[in-house]
Amino acid sequence: MSEYLFTSESVSEGHPDKVADRVSDAIVDLYFSKDPQSRVAVETLVTTNRIVLAGEVRCAHDVTHDEIENAARAAVKSIGYEQDGFHWETAVLHNYIHAQSADIAMGVDNSADKQGEEGAGDQGIMFGYACNETEHLMPAPIAYSHEILEKLAAVRHGGDRRLEPDSKSQVTLKYKDGYPVGATSVVVSTQHAEGVTQAELKALVKDIVTEVLPEGWMPSDDELYVNPTGQFIIGGPDGDTGLTGRKIIVDTYGGAAPHGGGAFSGKDPTKVDRSAAYAARYLAKNVVAAGIADNCTIQLSYAIGVAKPLSVYVDLWGKVKVDSAKVSKALQELMDLSPTGIRTHLGLNKPIYERTAAYGHFGRLPDADGGFSWEKTDLTTALKAKLSL
Structure with missing residues (x-):
């Protein structure tokens, strides 16, 4: 088509699935800080005041359960979760991480290709x-969706107590002859404190979206949807269970390109x-x-x-x-x-x-x-x- 609309979405660092991704990758980093040849495949589940870790690891140095728990809690703290239903310090943490399968280790390490090279860890x-x-050579809809939420998070981390960590964005752009020319709609749902009016939130979000989109691209006011359900107080892992690896399109190209199917977070390279x-x-x-x-x-x-x-x-x-x-x-x-x-x-x-x-x-x-x-x-x-x- 010479003219069409294309939409991509993003989710914030406080979205339940992204909390899980963050914790899993914090554990990957913990292992690599000990041993650059570590093997890590860790999944995380987060729900109301619960963090559950499971997976397989191998490391030349001891990594204690306390170190793993501290890494997980530090990741949640950095995001900003200090809610009654999900708190970095008081959430119950279950750790089921264990040693890597010997069969997988054999396939990777024992030159299965008979050329003396390490084999791939999976098909x-x-x-x-x-x-x-865009400047960074990315599809525009996902790039702007990410940027809106990054700026919203920066406002929150800067001390705006009206905002809580969980949020989502969605940007629809109009394309002509294969290139984007403007936004037809933007959706932003952001968790917020009690007592904050939707008018306040829309004004805040509108300023951010106006800053992110190129000049002249802003959609009409009735096509800027902010918290379409009316309020968003209960959110994060207290409102919805999160799992590692569920946001693979958000992680990549927003649907503008194919995806192989495998998630990234929690895995060593x-x-x-x-x-x-x-x-x-x-x-x-x-x-x-x-x-x-x-x-x-x-x-x-x-x-x-x-x-x-x-x-x-x-x-x-x-x-x-x-x-x-x-x-x-x-x-x-x-x-x-x-x-x-x-x-x-x-x-x-x-x-x-x-x-x-x-x-x-x-x-x-x-x-x-x-x-x-x-x-x-x-x-x-x-x-x-x-x-x-």
């Missing part, structure tokens, strides 16, 4: 995507669900940043215990300056896409994961300590040289 398909709709999705984003972003295409989708696939990817698929969406097969070949020459190669190239064996748990794993700024390394565009010069551009 699966992973997708990466980039486009030139031997799990290609996480590391290969990061690698695919990294390569797709470099393709777009190099000016080779306006949009780029990359799919990688793996088998458990096998190091090399089974397939590397590149889609340049038809607007190409170079044949997709040549781009695929060049990318594989520039980056070793084995699990070990990905972790080495992107520096993933570090405690850099808790920060990824909210507001998207992509479209972020690379950090000096190696966080969000997959957002770098440092391959563009070499890529253009290989393609003679």
Whole structure:
């Protein structure tokens, strides 16, 4: 279609599922702070005054139950939960984390591919995507949905006692000839303290949305929906159970690109669900940043215990300056896409994961300590040289 509407949503760090993601990734970071070769697969469930941890780990150094509990509680405290129904200090915590399966360890560590390389931690398909709709080469609807909630959280962390941690956003943009030209509606639901009027909240949200959207993109006032149910006092894990890994579209591209199905949070980077999705984003972003295409989708696939990817698929969406097969070949020459190669190239064996748990794993700024390394565009010069551009 030459004209269409497209919608994406985001959820805040205080959404129950994101609380679970944050706790799981805090535990990943705890293990990596002890041993860069740690193996971690931890799931979290949060509900009314309960935090339940389960999963499999392996580490060269002891990690005590107290350290795990302290990491979980610190994550919840940082989000800001001090409610009667969910409090970082008083919630009951159940820890069912145990040693990693010997069968999984064998598949990853014992050179199942017979080439002396570490095998993938699981089978699966992973997708990466980039486009030139925004500065950080992300689809605009998810980028603006994230930014609205980040700014709302900044107001709350800045001391606005009217706001509580749980919130959601949704942005619908109008596209013409493949590019966004304006917003037709915005939805924001934010948990709030008792006694706060919906008029107050709408005024606050309207200021934030106006700041986030490009000039002239603001929808009409009757298309700005703030707490459509009328109030949102009971929220967070007290209002809805949260689980690790339930917000995979929020974590990636807002539905503008395919998703392989595997969640990221709670997993160390031997799990290609996480590391290969990061690698695919990294390569797709470099393709777009190099000016080779306006949009780029990359799919990688793996088998458990096998190091090399089974397939590397590149889609340049038809607007190409170079044949997709040549781009695929060049990318594989520039980056070793084995699990070990990905972790080495992107520096993933570090405690850099808790920060990824909210507001998207992509479209972020690379950090000096190696966080969000997959957002770098440092391959563009070499890529253009290989393609003679």
